Amino acid sequence: MARWPAAGRCKSRLGKGIGLVGAARIQRRLSEHTLATARRLGGPELVLAVSGLGPRGARRWGHSLGAHRAVLQGEGGLGSRMARQLARAFGEGARQVLLIGTDLPLLERADLEAGFSALAGSALVLGPASDGGYWLIGLKGHRPSLLSGIPWGSADVLHRTLERAAAEGLETALLAQRSDLDRALDLEPWLGRALDLEPWLG
Numbered sequence: 001m002a003r004w005p006a007a008g009r010c011k012s013r014l015g016k017g018i019g020l021v022g023a024a025r026i027q028r029r030l031s032e033h034t035l036a037t038a039r040r041l042g043g044p045e046l047v048l049a050v051s052g053l054g055p056r057g058a059r060r061w062g063h064s065l066g067a068h069r070a071v072l073q074g075e076g077g078l079g080s081r082m083a084r085q086l087a088r089a090f091g092e093g094a095r096q097v098l099l100i101g102t103d104l105p106l107l108e109r110a111d112l113e114a115g116f117s118a119l120a121g122s123a124l125v126l127g128p129a130s131d132g133g134y135w136l137i138g139l140k141g142h143r144p145s146l147l148s149g150i151p152w153g154s155a156d157v158l159h160r161t162l163e164r165a166a167a168e169g170l171e172t173a174l175l176a177q178r179s180d181l182d183r184a185l186d187l188e189p190w191l192g193r194a195l196d197l198e199p200w201l202g
Contacts, residue, residue, distance in 0.1 A: 001073060001085065002031045002102045004052030004061065027102070034102040035065040040109040044098075044116075049073045049085045078152045082137070083144065090142035098125075098138045103180035111136070111175070118173035124165050126158065127175040133157040135178050143168065 005028035018026075038046050048067035050058035055072060062070025071088065073081040082099060089097045098115045100107075111127070115138045118125040124146070127136030132155030139146075146168065150160050165172045 001049045001081070001099065002034070002051070003027060004050060004057070005031060006052065030102045030105060032065060033105065034100065034107055035067060037107050037109055038100075038112060039066050041112055041116075045069075045094075047071060047085075047089070049081075051081070079147045079150055083147045086139060086147075087142060087144065090139075096138065096140045098136060100127075100136045101180070104135055104178055106178075111178075114175055118175065121171075122173035123170045124172045125175065126161065126172065128158050128177040130177055130179040131155065132159070133180075134161070135180055136175060137161075143170070146170075 005024045035046070035048065046067045048058070048062040048065060048070040049072070050061060050070055051073040053061060053072075058070040058072055071085070074084050075081075076084075085099060086097055096116070096119050098112060098119075100112075104111075115125050115127065115136050119138050119140050123140050124143075125136070125138035126134045129135045134157065146161070146164055150157055150164070162172060
């Protein structure tokens with residue numbers, strides 16, 4: 001899932017710290033990195049779910065990034081948009097799905113391989129994020145109620161999702177915790193200094 005990297009239309013919280021143009025450039029690089037990493041898996045179908053573009057623009061962007069195809073995220077909050085993509089994938093016959101965003105500069109092929117490996121023994125896989133959310137969700141079978149009623153954007157997202165999974169009797173596996181990139185201070189681990197943006201903005 002990715003937002004079109006246009007100034008003022010993506011990474012609003014990051015833009016408050018480094019400027020809208022810089023935030024958009026980082027979003028572009030993050031999208032390129034995420035899709036390049038996912039392509040290294042080889043086998044699974046790679047679908048780019050786009051926000052901020054129409055159908056034709058989404059298809060062009062997805063093609064340029066090497067996705068097998070691109071679809072629109074649609075309207076609504078994060079939970080609704082995630083649930084829509086999961087419903088679409090399982091409705092099209094997928095047996096297992098990994099859903100990720102484009103907020104991890106250090107995402108590696110091994111992270112995605114770990115997600116698919118964990119799905120071999122669990123119905124739900126979550127990659128915890130340091131802010132209380134998660135950077136990956138993997139499902140083996142459609143669970144439409146799993147994402148409803150979650151306080152998206154809060155520090156309780158992971159905890160509440162685990163509670164919901166337990167209530168539904170889902171065996172859950174957790175991957176390694178990662179830090180995503182949402183605010184200017186989040187740049188520090190990746191770039192050394194929060195204002196040292198040249199490697200990403202060039």
